Amino acid sequence: MPRRTLIALCSLCAPFLVSLALYVPQGQAQDRSYSEEPTGGVHLPSAPLAGQFDATAVTVNPAGLSLLESPNLTLALDLAREEGAARSGPGGGIYYASKLGGGVLPSLGWGISLEWLRPPRAELTPDPGTPTRLTNSFSLPMGSNASLGFAWHHFYDDVGTLGGLDTYDLGWQSRFGAHWAAGLVVRDLGAPEIAGQTVQRRYEAEIVTRPLGTDRLEVALGGRIGETDADLGNGRGIDGWLKWSARLARGVYFRGEAGTESLTRITTTGTAVTEEYLRDYRVSSGLEFSFGSLGTAAYGTLLRNADGDTKATGGTLVARISPVQIPSVLPEGKRTRFARNLSTFANPARRCSPLW
Numbered sequence: 001m002p003r004r005t006l007i008a009l010c011s012l013c014a015p016f017l018v019s020l021a022l023y024v025p026q027g028q029a030q031d032r033s034y035s036e037e038p039t040g041g042v043h044l045p046s047a048p049l050a051g052q053f054d055a056t057a058v059t060v061n062p063a064g065l066s067l068l069e070s071p072n073l074t075l076a077l078d079l080a081r082e083e084g085a086a087r088s089g090p091g092g093g094i095y096y097a098s099k100l101g102g103g104v105l106p107s108l109g110w111g112i113s114l115e116w117l118r119p120p121r122a123e124l125t126p127d128p129g130t131p132t133r134l135t136n137s138f139s140l141p142m143g144s145n146a147s148l149g150f151a152w153h154h155f156y157d158d159v160g161t162l163g164g165l166d167t168y169d170l171g172w173q174s175r176f177g178a179h180w181a182a183g184l185v186v187r188d189l190g191a192p193e194i195a196g197q198t199v200q201r202r203y204e205a206e207i208v209t210r211p212l213g214t215d216r217l218e219v220a221l222g223g224r225i226g227e228t229d230a231d232l233g234n235g236r237g238i239d240g241w242l243k244w245s246a247r248l249a250r251g252v253y254f255r256g257e258a259g260t261e262s263l264t265r266i267t268t269t270g271t272a273v274t275e276e277y278l279r280d281y282r283v284s285s286g287l288e289f290s291f292g293s294l295g296t297a298a299y300g301t302l303l304r305n306a307d308g309d310t311k312a313t314g315g316t317l318v319a320r321i322s323p324v325q326i327p328s329v330l331p332e333g334k335r336t337r338f339a340r341n342l343s344t345f346a347n348p349a350r351r352c353s354p355l356w
Contacts, residue, residue, distance in 0.1 A: 035264040035275075036088060037199045038128035038160075039153065039167050039188055041115050041135075043078045043089030045284035045299040045316055046243045046255045049206035049222060050173050050183030052215070054320050055095035058111035061183050062137035062149030063171035065109025070323040071098040080120075080301070080314030087261065088119035088128060090314070097137075109139030109147070121160070125266060126195035129160015139171075146174035161195040178213040182206065191227075201227040206243075215253075218245040229264075236277045237262050251329030255297065256285030263306055278306035284316065290326040295319070 047056045053064030055074040073096050080090040097111030115133045134156070139149040149171040157163040168190055173183040187202040206222030220243040229237030241259030248254055263278045286299030299316040 031268045034087075034123055035125055035266055037188065037202065038088060038119070038124065038126060038162060038194060039155075039165070039192075039199055040088050041113075041133055041153075042076055042091045042093045042117065043080070043087075043284075043301075043316060044076055044318070045286070045301070046245065046257045048183070048208065048220060048243070049171075049185060049204060050181040051175070051208040051210075051218065051220065054322070055097040055111060055113075057139075057149075058095050058097055058113040058137045059093075059115070059135050059151065059153075059169075061171040061173055061185050062109075062111070062151040062169065063139050063147045063173040063183065063185075065097050065111050065137060065139035065149060066099075066107070066141045066147035067173075067175075068097050068099065068109060072096070072320065072322040072324075074318065074320045076316065076318045078314065078316045081311075082120040082122065088117065088124065090119065091115055091117040107141065109137075109149070111135075111137045113137075126197060127160045129157040129162055131155045131157035131160060131162045142174075145176070146172070148172050165192060165194065167192050167199070179210055181208040183208075198228075200229060203227070208243075215245070216247045219243070226262075229262075234277065235262060235279065236264075249329070250327050251290040253288040253290075253297075254285070255288055256283065256299070258283045265306065276306075280305045282313075286316075288318075289329050291330055292325050292328040293323065294321055295326060 041059045044056050044060065047060045048064070049061045053067050055072040056076070057064035057068070075094055077092045078090050093113055093115035095111065095113040097109065100108045100110045113135045115135070117128070117131050117133060119128045121127055121129065132155070134154045135151055137149060137151040139147050141147045151169040151171070153167050153169070155162040155165040167188050169185055169187050170189050171183065171185040173181065175181045183206050185204045187204065188199045189201065191201055192199050202224050204222065204224045206220050208218060208220040210218050222241050222243070224239040226237035231237060239259065239261045241257055243257045245253055245255045260279055260281050263280060265276045265278055267274045267276070281304040282301060284299045284301040286297055288295060288297035297318040301313050301315060302310065303313045304310045
């Protein structure tokens with residue numbers, strides 16, 4: 001090949017080869033992850049901080065345990081796509097709550113839960129692993145309508161950074177007649193350290209209203225603020241949500257939650273590390289069916305992420321068993337037989353008003 005032709009060919013190919021050389025390392029070296037407090041539990045859509053509680057109060061707001069009238073067992077399973085996830089929450093849990101004492105001794109609310117957590121490890125930092133979280137909670141009444149609760153979480157894990165960690169939550173709740181209720185929770189009260197990073201305290205508050213004074217319609221407005229990351233100017237470290245519950249028919253409820261959460265996305269390119277403060281939006285909604293002593297619910301979740309993409313991310317299944325009889329979707333004859341089948345755990349003769 002003539003020398004001039006070779007030089008001309010190299011001149012044409014050089015820009016392409018240089019661009020390829022620059023592009024490939026950048027694509028391979030760039031790594032994105034989301035910074036999050038890794039101590040949260042299973043995602044429980046519309047689980048309340050105030051108002052009407054079930055056994056999930058063990059982890060959501062331990063103060064609510066004092067309001068349970070009888071033993072309550074709840075099972076939950078959250079399934080979510082790992083790709084593109086920016087939050088923990090997938091996994092399964094068993095929650096049990098009851099009362100201790102009474103009579104001469106003070107009546108204490110007590111509960112225990114065991115959660116198998118499967119967060120999106122590839123998307124989060126520090127690596128949360130695949131932990132199991134054991135929670136013990138207690139609640140002490142403060143008068144006839146308010147209570148204070150304490151939760152102790154212990155993590156078991158041989159993979160990630162949470163194994164052996166102990167952390168604590170403090171909660172308060174109160175009801176104001178049949179129309180209003182409020183709840184407060186402090187998460188990670190001791191601000192533990194994980195992989196050299198301090199987990200910030202988060203302060204959550206929620207106010208609930210029943211405009212009609214019954215469970216026909218319930219609306220809750222709540223928010224969360226981080227102790228160290230919060231910036232009122234740009235909204236960093238501040239989350240908010242709206243929850244609702246509407247009784248569509250006897251034993252049929254439409255429940256849901258719409259919320260927005262602040263995110264910190266960490267991008268690593270070679271030795272350069274940059275942080276972006278972003279926000280995503282999530283809606284979870286579904287139907288709950290009551291069969292008296294047994295209730296089941298199914299929720300679907302839709303996410304609009306920080307990049308503007310909207311997609312379905314998964315769903316949550318919840319089942320509860322309690323002696324408290326919630327008006328059933330079943331006809332009277334079938335409802336009686338169904339309650340008899342659950343008699344080992346529930347008392348079919350006991351009825352409960354849906355009022356607070």
